[in-house]
Amino acid sequence: MSLYKMKKDNFISIVIPVYNEEENLEELVKELKTSLKFQKIDNYEIILVDDGSEDKSWEIIRKFSEKDKNIKGIRFTRNFGQTSAIYAGFQNANGDIIITLDADLQNDPSDIKKLIKLMEKGYDVVSGWRKERKDPFLTRILPSKIANWIIGIVTGVKLHDYGCTLKAYKKEIVKNIKLYGEMHRFLPALAHMVGAKITEIPVNHRERKRGKSKYGLSRTFKVILDLFTVKFLGAFQTKPIYLFGGIGIMLCFIGILFALWTLYDKIFLNVWVHKNPKILISFMFFPMGVQFILMGLIAELLVRAYFESQDKKPYIIKEKTNC
Numbered sequence: 001m002s003l004y005k006m007k008k009d010n011f012i013s014i015v016i017p018v019y020n021e022e023e024n025l026e027e028l029v030k031e032l033k034t035s036l037k038f039q040k041i042d043n044y045e046i047i048l049v050d051d052g053s054e055d056k057s058w059e060i061i062r063k064f065s066e067k068d069k070n071i072k073g074i075r076f077t078r079n080f081g082q083t084s085a086i087y088a089g090f091q092n093a094n095g096d097i098i099i100t101l102d103a104d105l106q107n108d109p110s111d112i113k114k115l116i117k118l119m120e121k122g123y124d125v126v127s128g129w130r131k132e133r134k135d136p137f138l139t140r141i142l143p144s145k146i147a148n149w150i151i152g153i154v155t156g157v158k159l160h161d162y163g164c165t166l167k168a169y170k171k172e173i174v175k176n177i178k179l180y181g182e183m184h185r186f187l188p189a190l191a192h193m194v195g196a197k198i199t200e201i202p203v204n205h206r207e208r209k210r211g212k213s214k215y216g217l218s219r220t221f222k223v224i225l226d227l228f229t230v231k232f233l234g235a236f237q238t239k240p241i242y243l244f245g246g247i248g249i250m251l252c253f254i255g256i257l258f259a260l261w262t263l264y265d266k267i268f269l270n271v272w273v274h275k276n277p278k279i280l281i282s283f284m285f286f287p288m289g290v291q292f293i294l295m296g297l298i299a300e301l302l303v304r305a306y307f308e309s310q311d312k313k314p315y316i317i318k319e320k321t322n323c
């Protein structure tokens with residue numbers, strides 16, 4: 001069962017992050033509008049988020065929005081990154097279904113209806129899968145394959161293509177998730193944490209014809225680091241002491257064990273402490289264990305400050321009766 005029920009005639013928001021895409025914008029908007037018309041989607045808005053472009057992207061967006069009230073523009077003061085652009089789009093979206101799409105025409109807008117159909121079947125998140133991806137193999141496809149595999153194992157949400165921007169979300173999902181760093185690609189995993197029903201579907205992918213890709217290999221490291229955050233938030237956000245305290249107790253235990261071993265060596269084998277390196281291990285592990293437990297307690301304070309200052313609940317209710 002999906003988290004949220006669908007209406008009959010859904011309003012669709014299409015969120016597009018834009019950074020220096022002046023060569024692509026005209027064709028993007030034209031193709032998108034024609035394609036939506038062809039797919040009989042006429043209840044929509046297009047939100048173009050200019051992520052601090054240094055080229056003419058914003059002028060083009062403004063021109064389009066003056067001619068068409070369904071095209072909305074948001075402009076950042078500087079480049080904050082694709083994740084922030086998508087997040088701003090989410091915050092300003094009015095749709096029941098929110099679709100994200102790249103501005104460089106690599107995603108095919110004619111796939112949108114496919115995603116919407118799956119949402120209507122009860123999914124809360126539908127992720128595109130660039131089955132035949134048109135990007136360089138060594139620097140893009142291979143690292144992405146490895147990353148998807150690791151993300152699947154760590155988060156428990158196995159998708160072929162976390163990196164594909166073409167995805168669809170129900171509004172309740174995106175309105176409840178905050179995004180930092182490179183985290184937009186983890187949205188399905190974050191959605192899974194709030195109980196969403198997720199699926200994926202192969203989508204068309206095209207070569208970038210104009211403009212340059214904004215990313216290289218270095219992104220992979222950011223993605224892996226963000227993965228730690230996602231895993232930590234998912235598993236221990238409300239009880240960090242279980243993680244830190246657990247490690248702390250284990251380290252203290254090892255420390256005590258080695259201290260006792262040193263004592264045994266002295267009593268029964270007559271090995272003096274200053275000649276027994278085991279005591280070093282004990283001295284290292286025990287204080288480290290204490291530190292971990294204290295860190296866990298500080299984290300507990302932070303969690304309380306976070307949840308209580310914003311009156312956040314550590315749970316999400318699906319339905320109620322007679323309340």
Ligand code: UDP
Nearest residue numbers: 017018019051081082085102103104213214
């Ligand atoms: N993008 C953005 N801010 C950035 C980098 C990229 O808004 O700092 C946008 C970019 O304009 C494009 C999308 O994010 O619409 C994906 O970027 P790109 O095509 O460079 O990534 P790739 O497809 O090569 O992974």
Ligand code: MG
Nearest residue numbers: 102104106208
């Ligand atoms: Mg691209």
